[in-house]
Structure formats: C-alpha cells, structure tokens
Amino acid sequence: MKRALIFAKRNMTELLRDPLSYIFCLGFPIVMLAVMTLVNESIPAESSMTLFRIDNLYGGIVIFGQFFIMLSVSLRVASDRRSAFLIRLFATPMKPFDFTAGYVLPMTLTCVMQTLVSFCAAYVIAAITGYSLPVGGMLLSLAVSALSGVFFVSLGFIAGTLLSDHAAPAFCSILISVGSFLGCIWFDGDSAGGVLLTLCRVLPFYYCTKAVRAAVALDLTPSAFFVPLAVIAGSAAVTLAVAVAAFHAKMRSDSN
Amino acid sequence: MLNEEYAVHCLGLTKKFGSKVAVDSLDLQIEPGTLFSLLGVNGAGKTTTIRMLSSLILPSGGCAMIHGHDCVKEPDAVKRLVGVSPQTTAVSPRMTVFENLVFMEELYGADKKTAQRNANEAAERYGMTEYLHSPSKILSGGQSRMLSVAMAMAGGPKVLFLDEPTLGIDVIARRRLWKVINDLKGKITIILTTHYMEEAEELSDRIGIMIDGRLRACGTLAELETQTGLKGLEPVFIKISEGSL
Ligand SMILES: Nc1ncnc2c1ncn2[C@@H]1O[C@H](COP(=O)(O)OP(=O)(O)OP(=O)(O)O)[C@@H](O)[C@H]1O
Ligand SMILES: [Mg+2]
Numbered sequence: 001m002k003r004a005l006i007f008a009k010r011n012m013t014e015l016l017r018d019p020l021s022y023i024f025c026l027g028f029p030i031v032m033l034a035v036m037t038l039v040n041e042s043i044p045a046e047s048s049m050t051l052f053r054i055d056n057l058y059g060g061i062v063i064f065g066q067f068f069i070m071l072s073v074s075l076r077v078a079s080d081r082r083s084a085f086l087i088r089l090f091a092t093p094m095k096p097f098d099f100t101a102g103y104v105l106p107m108t109l110t111c112v113m114q115t116l117v118s119f120c121a122a123y124v125i126a127a128i129t130g131y132s133l134p135v136g137g138m139l140l141s142l143a144v145s146a147l148s149g150v151f152f153v154s155l156g157f158i159a160g161t162l163l164s165d166h167a168a169p170a171f172c173s174i175l176i177s178v179g180s181f182l183g184c185i186w187f188d189g190d191s192a193g194g195v196l197l198t199l200c201r202v203l204p205f206y207y208c209t210k211a212v213r214a215a216v217a218l219d220l221t222p223s224a225f226f227v228p229l230a231v232i233a234g235s236a237a238v239t240l241a242v243a244v245a246a247f248h249a250k251m252r253s254d255s256n
Numbered sequence: 257m258l259n260e261e262y263a264v265h266c267l268g269l270t271k272k273f274g275s276k277v278a279v280d281s282l283d284l285q286i287e288p289g290t291l292f293s294l295l296g297v298n299g300a301g302k303t304t305t306i307r308m309l310s311s312l313i314l315p316s317g318g319c320a321m322i323h324g325h326d327c328v329k330e331p332d333a334v335k336r337l338v339g340v341s342p343q344t345t346a347v348s349p350r351m352t353v354f355e356n357l358v359f360m361e362e363l364y365g366a367d368k369k370t371a372q373r374n375a376n377e378a379a380e381r382y383g384m385t386e387y388l389h390s391p392s393k394i395l396s397g398g399q400s401r402m403l404s405v406a407m408a409m410a411g412g413p414k415v416l417f418l419d420e421p422t423l424g425i426d427v428i429a430r431r432r433l434w435k436v437i438n439d440l441k442g443k444i445t446i447i448l449t450t451h452y453m454e455e456a457e458e459l460s461d462r463i464g465i466m467i468d469g470r471l472r473a474c475g476t477l478a479e480l481e482t483q484t485g486l487k488g489l490e491p492v493f494i495k496i497s498e499g500s501l
Contacts, residue, residue: 006362010348010355017350017391088346091310092363093335255313 003094007102015106024072025110029065029118033057037125051188054131058122058138059213060185062145063205065114067176069149070156073107074168077160081250090255096248104153104240111149115142133216140215148208148232154239161246179205204235263288263415263445264309268318271304271469278304280469281318286462288323288414291437291446293456296466297497302449303343305466306417309447310340322415336364339413343420343449345404349393353384353403356392357410364411374410382406383432398425405433415445422455434458453490463489465496472496 015021033054040052050056080086089099119138126133155175159168180186183205189197200206207228214224264286271279279301286292294302307313309320311331319326325333347356357378361371379388382402392400405421418437422430437459440446450456456463457477464474473480473496480492 002365003363006359010351010359013355014348014350084342084344084346085348087312088340088342089363091312091335091338091340091342092360093332094363 001101004098004101004105007089007094007098008105011102012106012109015110021072021110024068025065025114026117028068029061029114030121032061032064033118033121033125036061037129041129051186054122054126054129055133055216056213058118058133059141059209059216061122062115062118062141062212063148063183063208064180064185065118066111066145066149066152066208067172067180069107069111069114070152070159071169071172071176073103073153073156074160074163074172075165077103077157078163078165078168081161082165090251096251097244099251100157100240100244100247103157104150104243107153107156108146108149111153112142112146115145134218137216137218140218141212144211144215144229144232147229147236148211151204151208151232151236151239154236154243157243158239158246161243161250179203182206183209185209204231207231207235261288262286262321263290263323264292264320264447266305266309266318266320269305269308269315269320270317271301271308271313272316277469279308279315282469282471284464284471284474286445286447288445289442290461291441291448291459293460293463294447294449294466295456295463295493296449300466301469302466303419304469306340306419306447306449310338310417311335312340337414339408339411339416341405341408341416341418341421343423345397345400347392347400347403347407350391352389352391353379353395354388356403356407360407360410366411378406378409381432381436383429398429401425402429402433409436409440413444416440416447418446418448420449420451422450422452430455453488453493457489465493467497467499 036052036057037054040057043049043052119142123133123138156172159171163171182200182203184190184200189200189206211225211228211232214220214228219225262285264284266282266284269279269282269284270277282305294305296302304313308315309322309327311327311334314328319328321327322334322337325337327334348359351359354375357375358371361374362368366374379385382405384399384402384406387395387399392403395403401424405418408416408418422433425433434455437446437448441461448456448459460477462474462476463480465472473483475483477489480496481487484492484495486492486495
C-alpha cells in the first residue's frame with residue numbers, strides 16, 4: 001500500500017504539471033455546461049423539455065466528463081507502459097496492485113475535482129438563468145462522482161493496460177459514444193421507455209447519470225438513488241479488480 | 257548445484273525470441289563485491305542477460321540466482337536486492353531531479369527525511385546540484401543519463417546492474433561516475449556493460465566477453481591477456497570477438 005501511495009504521488013505530480021490535464025479535466029465541463037445551457041435557452045418553454053435545464057444538465061456533464069477522464073487514463077497508461085520509466089519500475093519491488101492503485105487514486109481525485117469545477121460553473125449558470133440548486137444535493141453529488149470515478153478510471157486503466165496507445169483511445173472513443181448515449185446523458189431514457197430503456201439499464205452508465213441527478217435533486221428514494229448507487233459501487237469494485245488482474249497478466253506476458 | 261555464496265549465479269541461462277537465440281546457455285558465477293564487466297558487440301546479448309538477472313524477463317531455459325534467490329521463482333526477493341540502470345534512460349519527465357531521486361528512495365522503503373537526505377547526497381556525488389530542481393525533461397541527454405544512473409543506486413542495492421551507464425556522458429562527468437563506481441567496489445556487486453574499453457579496463461575486477469549470446473571468454477584482464485597473448489583490453493576484445501580465439 002505504501003508503494004501505491006508513493007507511485008500515486010508521482011502520478012499526481014506528473015498530472016498537475018501537464019497542461020493537457022487542465023484542458024481535459026477542468027476546462028471541458030465548463031465549456032460543455034455553457035454551450036448546453038445556450039442550447040437549452042433556445043428550446044421553447046412550451047416543449048417542457050427539462051433535460052438540459054441546469055440541474056439535469058449538471059448530472060449529465062459530471063458523467064460525460066468522467067468518460068473523458070477514462071479516455072485520458074487509457075492514453076496515459078498505454079503510453080506510460082511503453083516508456084522506459086515504467087519498464088524500469090518493473091524491476092523495483094512494486095506489485096500489480098501498486099501500479100493500478102497508483103493510477104486509480106490520483107485520477108479518481110481528478111474526477112472529484114472535475115465535479116467540483118462543474119459544481120461551481122453550474123452554480124454560476126443557475127444564478128444567471130434564475131434557477132436555484134440545492135447545495136446539499138450538490139455536495140452529495142461530489143461523493144457519488146468519487147464512486148463513479150473509480151469505475152470510469154478503472155475502465156480506462158483496463159483499456160490502457162490491454163491495448164496499445166493507438167488502440168486504447170480509439171476504443172474509449174467508441175465507449176464514449178455508446179456509453180454517453182446509453183447513459184441517458186443526451187436524452188431522457190426513463191420517459192422514452194421500451195427496448196431502449198432496457199438496453200440502457202443493462203450497462204452501468206445509466207445508473208451513474210441517474211444517481212448524480214437524484215443526488216442533486218435530493219431525491220433519496222431507493223429506486224432513484226440507492227439502487228443506482230449500489231450498481232455503481234458494484235461496477236467500481238468489479239472493474240477495479242479486473243484492472244489489477246489485467247495489469248498482472250500484462251506484466252507477465254510482457255516478460256516473455 | 258547453485259551456490260548461494262555467489263552474488264550472481266547462472267547455469268545454462270538461455271533466452272530465445274522466436275527462433276532468435278539472444279542468450280545461449282550462459283554459465284556464470286560472480287563473487288560478492290566483484291565488479292564484472294560484460295562486454296560484447298551490438299546484439300551480443302548483454303542487455304537480455306541483465307533483464308533476465310533482474311527478473312524483468314523470463315528465461316527460456318536454465319536458471320539464474322541472485323544471492324541464492326531464484327530470478328524466476330522469487331522475483332520479489334531478487335527485486336529487493338538489485339538496482340538497475342537500464343540501457344535506455346528512464347526518468348519521470350515532469351518531476352525534478354530531486355523528486356525523481358526521492359521517489360526511488362521512498363520506493364525502496366526510506367522515510368521522507370532519509371529519502372531527501374540521500375537524494376541531496378546523491379546530487380552532490382553525481383554533480384547534479386546545479387539542476388537539482390529542474391524538471392528532468394529539460395535536462396540534456398548526458399544530464400538525464402546521470403540521473404537515470406543515480407536512481408539505480410537508490411535503496412542501497414546489493415547487486416547493481418549498469419547497462420552502458422556512461423553512454424553520452426562527458427569526460428568530466430564520466431570520471432566522476434568512475435569514482436563513484438570505484439568507491440562502491442568491494443562493497444556491492446556490480447555488473448557493468450560498456451562499449452568503452454578503457455572504462456572496462458579502469459573499473460573491472462573480471463571481464464566476460466559475449467559473442468552471439470554465448471560467453472566466449474571470462475577472467476581477469478591479465479588472464480585474458482595471457483590467453484590471447486596480447487596486451488591491453490582492446491586488442492584482446494577484438495581478437496576474441498572476431499572469433500580468432
Ligand atoms: N524483445 C526482443 N524481441 C526480439 N528480439 C530481441 C528482443 N530483445 C533483444 N532481441 C535480440 O536479441 C539479441 C541480443 O540483444 P541485446 O539487447 O541483449 O544485445 P546487447 O548485447 O545488449 O547489444 P547492444 O550493445 O547493442 O546494447 C539481438 O539480436 C536482438 O535483436
Ligand atoms: Mg544492450
């Protein structure tokens with residue numbers, strides 16, 4: 001565990017000094033929130049379409065942002081794996097768990113920071129558009145985003161471990177398209193219903209968006225909040241375990 | 257029988273990449289405290305040997321032990337004993353020289369204070385104080401090479417592998433590194449590869465010469481000179497490598 005923390009500190013340092021991570025992780029949600037709010041403003045009020053209203057939009061952008069963190073994790077891990085530095089670390093007493101946790105910890109922290117930025121941006125936007133957001137709900141959404149962050153970061157880690165630095169971002173882009181659609185970020189799955197909703201409910205992404213939106217609305221009913229939260233926790237645990245196993249397998253096969 | 261008195265002990269150590277035999281039935285015993293130079297032309301199998309001995313890659317056959325610990329069966333024990341300076345410079349780009357050194361020290365179990373003190377001492381020893389707090393990616397080739405080598409000494413390894421440590425390092429820094437290596441002689445075991453004959457001559461207790469994955473000659477410089485009837489390492493090396501022995 002100690003080595004995992006030491007490596008996490010190293011990764012955090014690298015991350016904080018990389019200008020790209022600010023654009024990716026912090027600038028991105030602000031731009032998305034602003035643009036989609038403008039879109040929302042042009043939707044006629046009679047249509048009663050509330051998906052892009054700031055409270056719902058915020059929940060969607062928090063998860064959409066994590067999709068992009070997943071992409072950047074995969075890229076970082078895949079290119080690090082080829083770097084002399086990481087290969088050199090294989091000759092130290094570091095274990096597969098240390099490597100995995102060393103990436104997952106700082107990147108999950110980045111997810112929470114990203115949510116915090118979205119939180120602030122959403123607050124400003126809400127004030128401008130004359131909508132009020134419950135602070136308690138926003139704080140709760142931070143906690144949810146930490147949990148879903150572990151899931152997304154582990155997913156990116158798995159892609160970066162098993163795929164090359166060309167294939168990993170490509171794979172993650174597909175996952176972003178499919179996942180953000182089936183995650184109900186851009187449409188209201190619950191009112192759509194039918195086969196589409198069933199499809200959404202098969203994958204964890206839907207529950208991520210749902211839990212964050214429920215947290216913001218302080219709708220703490222089991223079906224809106226706790227069940228999705230349990231699904232996220234389960235998915236996070238499984239992907240994290242798979243991530244460690246994948247890294248272990250890769251370390252082995254690379255040594256042949 | 258493998259003997260745990262040896263710092264490094266290989267028996268029939270072999271590595272194949274597909275049909276290419278990179279290291280071919282290598283038998284080698286290195287006593288603790290020895291500086292052993294592994295020489296050979298490009299592609300002779302030096303780096304592959306080091307990678308097997310530091311548990312980075314698995315042998316295709318034979319076995320290797322570091323202080324009695326099997327490189328295949330006990331990689332964790334081996335990794336705690338060895339330090340590696342790989343042929344390719346390996347540093348964390350956005351961390352400073354100091355942070356890189358502290359990171360390695362901490363990885364080998366030093367607490368923060370000890371790690372920082374050791375990092376400062378290392379910087380002094382390797383002449384890196386001037387750029388101690390520069391990000392390593394802005395260093396010159398030789399400067400980052402020096403850092404990469406210094407990082408191999410973190411945690412006080414019992415067996416140190418230096419794969420072409422002085423590659424791209426200027427004369428003055430090279431002499432400084434030689435002094436560091438000479439100071440370590442007798443205390444720890446060092447396996448060094450280099451293409452500079454005067455370097456091997458200056459530092460080695462014993463010398464091994466590899467050709468096409470096989471160890472063709474092994475002994476002190478004096479012994480190799482007697483075998484070939486030549487004087488000086490360079491002519492000895494050329495004669496053995498050209499296969500005229
Ligand atoms: N991963 C690999 N896959 C296939 N072949 C390899 C691999 N690594 C090394 N080889 C081959 O094994 C042989 C020995 O390579 P090695 O790197 O050990 O040589 P070396 O003695 O270190 O050479 P140099 O002085 O150029 O560093 C070479 O022919 C090389 O092409
Ligand atoms: Mg080599």
